[in-house]
Amino acid sequence: MSMNNQGRPTSAGNAGNTSELATISGDRGLHHEERLIFEIGRAGMTGVDLPESQVTDARLGGMRRRGEIGLPGLSEPEVIRHYVRLSRMNYAIDAGLYPLGSCTMKHNPRLNEKMARLPGFGDLHPLAPRSTTQGALALISELMRWLTTLTGMPAVAMSPKAGAHGELCGLLAIRAAIEARGEKRPRILVPESAHGTNPATAALAGFTVDQVPAKPNGHVDAEALKVKLGPDVAGIMLTNPNTCGLFEPDIIAMAEAVHKAGGYFYCDGANFNAIAGRVRPGDLGIDAMHINLHKTFSTPHGGGGPGAGPVVLSERLAPFAPLPLLVADKDGFRLVEDRAELPAGAKPFGRMSAFHGQMGMFVRALAYMLSHGRDGVRQASEDAVLSANYILASLKDIMSAPFGDGPCMHEALFDDTFLEGTGVTTLDFAKAMIDEGYHPMTMYFPLVVHGAMLIEPTESESKESLDRFITVLRGLAEDAKAGRKARFDGAPHFAPRRRLDETAAARKPVLRWRRETMPEAAE
Ligand SMILES: *Cc1c(COP(=O)(O)O)cnc(C)c1O
DSSP, rough: OOOOTTTTOOOOTTHHHHHOOOOSOBBBBBBBOOOHHHHOOOOOOOOSOOOOOOOSSOOOOGOOSSSOOOOOOOOOHHHHHHHHHTTTOOOTTTTSSSOOOTTOOOOHHHHHHHHHHSSHTTTTTTSOOGGOOOOHHHHHHHHHHHHHHHHOEEEOOOOSSSSSHHHHHHHHHHHHHHTTTTTTOEEEEEESSTTTHHHHEEEETTTTEEOOOOTTTTOOHHHHHHHHHTTEEEEEEESSSSTTTTOOOTHHHHHHHHHHTTEEEEEOOOTTHHHHHHHHHGGGOOSSSEOOHHTTOOOOOOOOOOOOOEEOOOOTTTOOOOOOOEETTTTTEEEEOOOOGGGGTTOOOOSSSSSSOOOOHHHHHHHHOOOOOOOHHHHHHHHHHHHHHHHHHHHHSSSSSSTTOOOOOOOOEBGGGGTTTTTTOOHHHHHHHHHTOOOOOOOOOOSSSSEEEEEOTTSSSSSHHHHHHHHHHEEEHHHHHHHHHTTTTTOSSSSSSSOOOHHHHHHHHOSSSOTTTSOOOOO
């Protein structure tokens, strides 16, 4: 098959289809082999009529462009079709179950979108005068009240723009608090089951990372943690419920030990969906925790954004919260941006981003909270945990669940023991799910179990939806064990693309289209 210089098939070769029967067009059913917009555009074609330019004097001097700009020219229907066809290649939470563990891919109610598009929020400019933004600031203040109430923490920094950004905010606050005490504590303890962002954040914030092992039952080894504590330890970063989908039973004892050793307790709150409304992290001795609004409070995510990762802070860390600070006085709300205007006791470590944070995410999260109410948030957590336990209980006889004895929290963890000797790997199993119409679960994470498969169904799925999913996974597990390998070898078979070289895609991404005739050196 001929390929272009992007490694994309150029001929109508029915790329990636197993069928011998090639179509004339190269399209297949109602799936179109969509070409890049640069490949379908023609010079001279345009979808708009623009008036003749009135500017006659070149004001760019020698910088003026001489050649063609090379933008694709298309009519309006061609543009619309191109983007609609591309959008139909997406898998989305609105298209089907999204079982990715550690991600909380839940339904985003349309009400949230409607609220975020209200002109007063949607058209807001971050530099708009204070007198015109009182409603937006009141919304942020109300969201802060919900977050501090649900977590039982006194303060919250709103500006971090993702979970990982929130981790950085929390660790910079910890660093500032340690420096304010005139101490040097370079070491952070991170369990080996941690999400990759945890050690990365600790390193970025200037700490060295020391791993804490897990016990055979998937819990962090509290005794091993205590042994590692000392005057050079700034604190611990711990996820609860942890990435094995288990609540850490020794969490209070660990918090006390860390505090006694002079350290701080950072909690990765990405799994808050399992406990929101039931457990207040402040009661567990946590000093800082980010909340992924885009996971727990339904705002959409994926593809790198947008997100919002507010960080709740304990009494001891609150003074170090980053600018801007939202304050209310007799004239209403305002954002303190300047060190000259700091309220008493505030010692911000700096700032995390321009302006105040992700306003659109704030509106969606608060809309979700207000429409659920406090009891509804709690109910959502309970249903998420129930769904995960239903999956665990329905599959653990046929797929191997390393910690399957007790109940799990919001996600069910399986390993590849059940595939032993079958020649089918976790990757093959996940790819075969695509042929069945499902986005695969999280694979090979957490690293503490071999060939991990982490399933988080969330509260969004009905029992019928879960049953259908369970039937498919049982069927795949039966086929693998019975040696019926055909559906696994080289899967997916029915997707527009067959199995991709994901390593090459990550290591050598082709991010820019080049005209076939354009020599490489021209870049
Ligand atoms: C998602 C996640 C993060 C990172 O959050 P982002 O918003 O993607 O930056 C950190 N820890 C855990 C456990 C997560 O699941």
